[in-house]
Each structure stands twice: as C-alpha cells, then as structure tokens.
Amino acid sequence: MDHDSSFSVAPVVRSELFDHSGYPALVVKDAIADYFRGKSGKRPSVSTSDPDVVINLHISNDHVDISLDSSVIPLYKRGYRSEQGLAPLNEVLAAGMIMLSGWDGTLPLQDTMCGSGTILIEAQMIANKIPPGKFRNFFGFTRWKDFDENLFIRMKKESEAQIVKSGTLVTGSDISEAAVRQAEANIRKAGLEGVISVEVADFKDVKRASGDGYLVINPPYGQRLKPDEIENLYSMIGSTLKHHFAGNKAWIITSGKEYLRNIGLKPKKKFTLFNGALECVFAGYELYEGTKKQASA
Numbered sequence: 001m002d003h004d005s006s007f008s009v010a011p012v013v014r015s016e017l018f019d020h021s022g023y024p025a026l027v028v029k030d031a032i033a034d035y036f037r038g039k040s041g042k043r044p045s046v047s048t049s050d051p052d053v054v055i056n057l058h059i060s061n062d063h064v065d066i067s068l069d070s071s072v073i074p075l076y077k078r079g080y081r082s083e084q085g086l087a088p089l090n091e092v093l094a095a096g097m098i099m100l101s102g103w104d105g106t107l108p109l110q111d112t113m114c115g116s117g118t119i120l121i122e123a124q125m126i127a128n129k130i131p132p133g134k135f136r137n138f139f140g141f142t143r144w145k146d147f148d149e150n151l152f153i154r155m156k157k158e159s160e161a162q163i164v165k166s167g168t169l170v171t172g173s174d175i176s177e178a179a180v181r182q183a184e185a186n187i188r189k190a191g192l193e194g195v196i197s198v199e200v201a202d203f204k205d206v207k208r209a210s211g212d213g214y215l216v217i218n219p220p221y222g223q224r225l226k227p228d229e230i231e232n233l234y235s236m237i238g239s240t241l242k243h244h245f246a247g248n249k250a251w252i253i254t255s256g257k258e259y260l261r262n263i264g265l266k267p268k269k270k271f272t273l274f275n276g277a278l279e280c281v282f283a284g285y286e287l288y289e290g291t292k293k294q295a296s297a
C-alpha cells in the first residue's frame with residue numbers, strides 16, 4: 001500500500017490488558033498512518049466499507065499478531081451457495097469432514113439429509129479436483145499494490161487445468177422439498193448438475209446407492225425439535241443404517257452428542273469439530289453385512 005491506498009484494521013482481542021478492542025485497533029491505525037505521513041507527508045485514508053487493504057489484528061493475552069488479510073471475504077464463502085436452509089454447514093467444515101472420513105473420491109457418496117447440498121458439492125469438488133476458490137470473484141490481495149494480475153491468471157489457468165470428470169456417483173436426498181430445490185440451485189451454480197442428483201425422500205425409505213460406499217450426513221441438531229422427536233429421529237437413523245446401508249461407511253456430524261446413543265451403533269472413530277461456534281461430534285461407523293466376524297472372515 002502507499003499513501004493513496006485506503007485501509008482498515010479488523011481487531012479480534014482476547015486479553016485482560018484491553019477493555020475494548022477498538023483501542024488497540026486505533027493504535028495500529030495511527031501507527032500505519034503516521035508511517036506514511038513521515039515518508040510522504042500524506043496519510044492514507046481509513047475506509048471501513050470498501051478498503052483497499054485490510055489488516056488483521058489478533059491479540060491473545062499478551063501475544064499480538066498483525067497480518068495482511070489476503071482474502072477479506074472469508075474463504076469458507078466459496079461463492080456457489082446462493083441458497084441455504086436454516087442450518088447450513090460451513091463449506092470448509094464440509095470439505096474437512098469428507099477428508100477426515102477417508103473418502104478418496106472413487107466410491108459412491110450419499111447425503112440423505114442434504115439440506116442445501118453443501119456436503120455433496122464439496123465432495124464432487126474434491127473428486128473432480130475443482131479449486132475451492134474457483135467460484136469466488138474477489139480476493140483481498142487483488143487490491144494490493146504488488147498484485148501481479150498476469151501471474152494470478154496463469155495460476156488460475158494452471159489449477160483449472162487439473163479439473164477432471166470423476167464419474168463418481170454422488171447423490172443426495174432430503175425430506176423437505178424446499179431443501180432439495182435449494183440444493184439443486186446450488187449444484188447448478190457450482191456447475192455440477194450432471195454429476196450430483198438429489199431427490200425428495202424420507203431417510204427411513206432410502207437405500208444405499210451401491211454395494212460399498214460412504215454416507216455422510218448432518219441431521220438436525222435439536223434446537224428446533226423437542227427432545228423426544230430428536231430421540232426418535234436418531235433411533236430411525238440407527239435402524240435405517242443397520243437395515244439399508246450394510247457394507248457402507250457412515251459418518252454423522254451433530255452437536256447433539258447425547259443423541260448419538262439412540263443410533264445404537266458403536267462408532268469406530270470420533271472427532272470433535274466446530275460448525276461456527278457450535279461444538280459438534282463427527283462419528284464414523286462401519287456397517288457390516290451380517291456380523292462383524294463374518295465380515296472380517
């Protein structure tokens with residue numbers, strides 16, 4: 001930046017040393033403005049609505065990080081999700097869950113409570129090697145003085161040249177017709193309409209898409225349902241997994257840790273993950289045909 005650039009300072013402060021995050025942000029802002037005034041006699045202007053440069057100020061106790069924000073719009077905002085339901089998953093979390101599940105993009109993947117389709121879209125983006133930032137139309141670094149547009153265009157072309165047509169079966173369903181319409185709109189926006197199909201269906205009636213495969217679901221968390229409704233829902237999920245998904249690996253993310261026992265299956269793996277500020281469990285199950293002994297034999 002130089003004195004012609006506008007800038008803003010975005011503070012995140014967790015420290016007893018400061019009563020108000022605005023004060024350390026003001027100190028940093030003045031220091032930057034004074035530096036340019038000392039150099040050129042002119043102060044860069046501060047803009048909170050549309051700054052050229054955003055500076056992040058993170059203070060944790062007595063540790064301070066000052067960094068340039070190269071994204072500005074958070075990276076989880078991939079740019080394909082114009083439609084979303086009441087409780088959509090963070091896109092980056094969905095991608096991380098798919099990677100933690102061990103899915104390598106070759107076996108079929110289903111999300112039978114797909115909502116706005118985040119898990120399905122992130123899965124096909126991974127399988128098709130679609131760069132996660134492909135649908136974004138803004139990165140903060142494009143306004144930096146040393147931004148090299150030709151280099152950026154070349155890097156974009158190189159990463160888009162890696163895209164493949166995977167042919168992996170990725171399918172979804174949801175009991176809500178409105179959710180399925182939202183998923184369809186988002187799938188279209190991500191250019192994946194030929195490789196993801198979604199339909200309206202109650203999970204209890206859905207069967208596995210093929211022999212071996214993965215199911216990754218994000219059932220309702222419970223804030224909007226009564227405790228007995230949620231217990232029944234998780235019991236139904238458990239019995240459907242046992243009867244319709246034998247041979248599959250199933251992964252469930254929920255913040256309702258206490259309801260997982262209603263599923264009636266022992267998870268093989270468990271991770272603690274956060275959907276925004278909400279602490280969730282991501283539990284993985286192996287569903288055998290017959291008994292576990294017969295399966296390993």
Ligand SMILES: C[S@@+](CC[C@H](N)C(=O)[O-])C[C@H]1O[C@@H](n2cnc3c(N)ncnc32)[C@H](O)[C@@H]1O
Pocket residue numbers: 084085087088089090112113114115116117118119173174175176179201202203204218219220221
């Ligand atoms: C937490 S939301 C899923 C959000 C989704 N992962 C997203 O990113 O948009 C849970 C979804 O489960 C669906 N659902 C609830 N009960 C269901 C059932 N019995 N069968 C199928 N879907 C169900 C709801 O309609 C809702 O869309």
